[in-house]
Amino acid sequence: MMRNILIAFMFCASTAAAAQQATSGPGGELRVLDKVTGIITDLSLTRGESGRVGSLEVKLIDCRYPTSNPSGDAFAELTVTYRDNPEPIFSGWMIASAPALNAMDHPRYDVWALRCMTS
Known part of the structure; x- marks a missing residue:
């Protein structure tokens, strides 16, 4: 909970400080590591699309x-479920340049955002 508040604060503060606006891309690229x-x-997914790995x-x-820098940092909002359980093991924002800031905690898999699609 505290981590999500910190992420939201950092996102708002960095956006306000840089006077940047964010643009939603049509999709994004994610990476999944099977630690076993x-x-x-x-995974290349469009907004609203799901992909399965194991x-x-x-x-x-x-x-x-960032609208002013399309190749800049990506902020991906994800929902991750495991073994068809309806309760997500992760739900929130991941930041490409700081994957550990709001990391998914799972014994087998790591997921992180790479970049947003800009067109």
Whole structure:
């Protein structure tokens, strides 16, 4: 809970400080690591689309990037479920430049945002 508040504060503060506006891209690119097998899988998802890697389902809700710098940092809002359990194991924003700031805590999988699609 506290981490989510800190992320929201940092997002708002950094956006306000830089006087930047964010644009929602049509999709985003995510990376999934299976820590048991060592296999890395990249997912390209459009907004609202889900992708499956092993027992993990990742849904991209939104992907935002700085309007003035489309190749800049990506902010991806995700919902991640495990083994068809309706309760998500992660739901929130991930920041591409700081994946550990709001990381998904799972013994087998790591997920992080790479970039937003800009067109």
